[in-house]
Amino acid sequence: VQLQASGGGFVQAGDSLRLSCAASEGTASSYAVAWFRQGPGKDRDIVAAISRSGEATYYPDSVKGRFTISRDNAKNTVYLQMNSLKPEDTAVYYCAARIALSGRAYFLNSYDYTSWGQGTLVTVSS
Numbered sequence: 001v002q003l004q005a006s007g008g009g010f011v012q013a014g015d016s017l018r019l020s021c022a023a024s025e026g027t028a029s030s031y032a033v034a035w036f037r038q039g040p041g042k043d044r045d046i047v048a049a050i051s052r053s054g055e056a057t058y059y060p061d062s063v064k065g066r067f068t069i070s071r072d073n074a075k076n077t078v079y080l081q082m083n084s085l086k087p088e089d090t091a092v093y094y095c096a097a098r099i100a101l102s103g104r105a106y107f108l109n110s111y112d113y114t115s116w117g118q119g120t121l122v123t124v125s126s
Contacts, residue, residue, distance in 0.1 A: 001025045005095045008120030019080040021095030028076035032100035035080045037091035053103035085124045092119040
């Protein structure tokens with residue numbers, strides 16, 4: 001599946017952004033999806049994951065309570081709502097997908113994913 005990430009931009013601390021990850025194929029419901037981010041000089045870290053059914057989600061402590069991942073399988077799109085943004089959220093954000101047999105499975109490591117979007121830059125100014 002091909003993924004297209006969008007929605008990044010330049011915002012002030014405390015603002016919100018919603019990222020979108022659109023899948024090219026009409027079988028998005030077969031895929032578990034995650035968002036990762038990579039800041040300058042940093043590793044690529046997971047910020048949210050969602051199972052193919054949308055029933056199960058994961059957030060690391062760094063974004064828990066501020067970020068929400070959701071999906072609309074009818075539109076083949078996964079979203080990342082980011083609220084209360086901080087300068088340390090500045091990064092290139094990538095969406096990733098992989099086939100999942102279980103409707104409730106999600107995956108936390110970048111090497112678990114087989115398809116990646118091109119990345120969208122989020123810059124948060126203080």
